[in-house]
Amino acid sequence: MKLHEYQSKQLFSQCGIPIPRGRVAATAAQAKLIAQELGGRVVVKAQVLVGGRGKAGGIRLAGSPEEAEDAATQILAMEIKGLPVRKVLVDDAAEIHTEIYLGVTNDRAARCPVLIASGEGGVEIEQVAKATPERIITVQIDPLLGLRDYQARMVAAAIELPRDLWRDFISISRGLFDSYQKADATLAEINPLVITRGGRLLALDGKIVLDDNGLFRHPELAEMRDADEEAPAEREARKYGLTYVKLDGSIGCMVNGAGLAMATMDVIKLFGGEPANFLDIGGGAGSEKVAAALQIILKDPDVRAVLFNIFGGITRCDEVARGILAALGEHATRPPMVIRLVGTNEEEGRKLLADANMETASSLVEAAQKVVDLVREGVR
Amino acid sequence: MSVLVNKGTRLLVQGITGREGLFHAAQLWNYGTKIVAGTRPGKGGEWVLEGKVPIFDTVHAAVEATGANCTLIFVPATAAADAMLEASDAGIPLIVCIAEGIPVQDMMQVGRYLGQKGTRLIGPNCPGVLTPGEANVGIIPGHIAIPGDIGIVSRSGTLTYEVLYALKQQGKGTSTCVGIGGDPVNGTSFMDVLGLFEDDAGTEKIVLIGEIGGSDEERAAEFISNRMTKPVVAFIAGQTAPPGKRMGHAGAIIEGGSGLASDKIAALEAAGVSVARHPEEIAALLH
Numbered sequence: 017m018k019l020h021e022y023q024s025k026q027l028f029s030q031c032g033i034p035i036p037r038g039r040v041a042a043t044a045a046q047a048k049l050i051a052q053e054l055g056g057r058v059v060v061k062a063q064v065l066v067g068g069r070g071k072a073g074g075i076r077l078a079g080s081p082e083e084a085e086d087a088a089t090q091i092l093a094m095e096i097k098g099l100p101v102r103k104v105l106v107d108d109a110a111e112i113h114t115e116i117y118l119g120v121t122n123d124r125a126a127r128c129p130v131l132i133a134s135g136e137g138g139v140e141i142e143q144v145a146k147a148t149p150e151r152i153i154t155v156q157i158d159p160l161l162g163l164r165d166y167q168a169r170m171v172a173a174a175i176e177l178p179r180d181l182w183r184d185f186i187s188i189s190r191g192l193f194d195s196y197q198k199a200d201a202t203l204a205e206i207n208p209l210v211i212t213r214g215g216r217l218l219a220l221d222g223k224i225v226l227d228d229n230g231l232f233r234h235p236e237l238a239e240m241r242d243a244d245e246e247a248p249a250e251r252e253a254r255k256y257g258l259t260y261v262k263l264d265g266s267i268g269c270m271v272n273g274a275g276l277a278m279a280t281m282d283v284i285k286l287f288g289g290e291p292a293n294f295l296d297i298g299g300g301a302g303s304e305k306v307a308a309a310l311q312i313i314l315k316d317p318d319v320r321a322v323l324f325n326i327f328g329g330i331t332r333c334d335e336v337a338r339g340i341l342a343a344l345g346e347h348a349t350r351p352p353m354v355i356r357l358v359g360t361n362e363e364e365g366r367k368l369l370a371d372a373n374m375e376t377a378s379s380l381v382e383a384a385q386k387v388v389d390l391v392r393e394g395v396r
Numbered sequence: 397m398s399v400l401v402n403k404g405t406r407l408l409v410q411g412i413t414g415r416e417g418l419f420h421a422a423q424l425w426n427y428g429t430k431i432v433a434g435t436r437p438g439k440g441g442e443w444v445l446e447g448k449v450p451i452f453d454t455v456h457a458a459v460e461a462t463g464a465n466c467t468l469i470f471v472p473a474t475a476a477a478d479a480m481l482e483a484s485d486a487g488i489p490l491i492v493c494i495a496e497g498i499p500v501q502d503m504m505q506v507g508r509y510l511g512q513k514g515t516r517l518i519g520p521n522c523p524g525v526l527t528p529g530e531a532n533v534g535i536i537p538g539h540i541a542i543p544g545d546i547g548i549v550s551r552s553g554t555l556t557y558e559v560l561y562a563l564k565q566q567g568k569g570t571s572t573c574v575g576i577g578g579d580p581v582n583g584t585s586f587m588d589v590l591g592l593f594e595d596d597a598g599t600e601k602i603v604l605i606g607e608i609g610g611s612d613e614e615r616a617a618e619f620i621s622n623r624m625t626k627p628v629v630a631f632i633a634g635q636t637a638p639p640g641k642r643m644g645h646a647g648a649i650i651e652g653g654s655g656l657a658s659d660k661i662a663a664l665e666a667a668g669v670s671v672a673r674h675p676e677e678i679a680a681l682l683h
Contacts, residue, residue, distance in 0.1 A: 124581060124611070160509065229473065230502075263638065273553045273554030274643055275553060275556070276557075278643050279558070279675055294644070296644040327557050329553075379676060
């Protein structure tokens, strides 16, 4: 789950990181009021969960409250990469001397957090990594010890930060690591961290990505979830403990287990079909969950056929069959379906579905071939 | 022969009184796995599985009384980090953790602590370890595999069952099947298990089941090319997965153009690994 810039910067501020004065607004009138309070030049920034806001025209400078109102009116009417802008952040405009990148994230391979810094701030760090990898400094952090001052000092020296700013830089680095740790984040980044013309360090933009598995410890952060981040079907699926990802194809899939679900999609594609979704019902799903899953698939207008691939272990095939029947009962017409049931209680499951008018298959390959054929016949 | 678990495994089940814990402990017992103890704080002194398995309040007490040398953790994700640390602290050399949904920062701390203690962790978010005919430590349905000389290592759960089942139908058996789990930070890597199989006299061929995300498969490819003499067959799930979307497993996500199935397949093929196009093709590639 991603946090907006204004939410991320609030967390940074709570951890002692200096941020510009400013507040978030949902209307142009509010934006004007905030600009009045701040006085002087302000920057009006679209709050959407995608990169490239600046290029899209979602960040504007304003010299007066009236200009801020104008800018907010225009930005609040925008859609950036398909996401509507619902809020703008109105911040004091900073006089920028130098832009730095500073981030903390997980190093999967090293199994520890890393502090990443670069003297090339203000652009996407992935681009810097590609073009000038030598300009990126990383330091691995012991997960049991946390970030130590000497490590931040090494980074300050490596990016050639003026010595009189090292103390503040170390404090900001520790604050960033604290916010990463306190929020169970997978990424906490300040980009850019600027040196102002007045010679101060200031976090102008911030981004935090949270570990969904850590949200149980942070109900206050879980509430910040932006509904626009997920498609409605994905949100509905999450409510039932299902994992659903919409794709571009025509074959709906329901599978137990993430690896098997991915493999099922791959086999469909191998035989010339296109999966309409990824859907993992998880382990030990009961009939209600299965029914909810099938409803989500059937609501997708692109679905021309459905493939069920269930390998029962903890999951019982008869429970799956009951769920399917319950969901089908609510539909007068439905796309053709292929089902493959193997494992725990497969006989009971097959008996339950004997009258449901579905194609059956004994292997994944056979099932994929059948469902791809059904879609082709339907097209003809 | 086998790796990690065998007839000498003396198993402790942490969280044995829970719904999942009790159900699976019974399955494993019936399979012939030697379960010597269970833990559940507050229920020490009671017995489960028809009075055959004693419950202890702490792992330390269970180890002292029974000599348990392996633990299987069924506690929920919110308490799993603590359970792993307790087991390591009590000196158990092998931990298998089934729980799904453990925060990644917890896993980094646990991983570092276990590494310092010399404890091996399989998982989390994994189906466990099965040595057919000897010991089943996890949730893999035991009947879908038969003893043999194929070592299996996988990041997935049910996809692994699919492969075991397909192999069994072809009359091919397994030395040990190791599910290392689908989380971004786990205890044991592909490389670790490949090394164990290379040194195991009972394993002749190896099947590696990977998926999108991270670079564990690429490092495995390097290890295979430098160190392995036994043939390896692989399958990589997620060839059709879109970038930026997490495909169920916390670790299965294509990020910033890395973690792609195509890169993993290319790396494995360059290391001399035969990569199957679909799970059922694996058996044929094993000759």
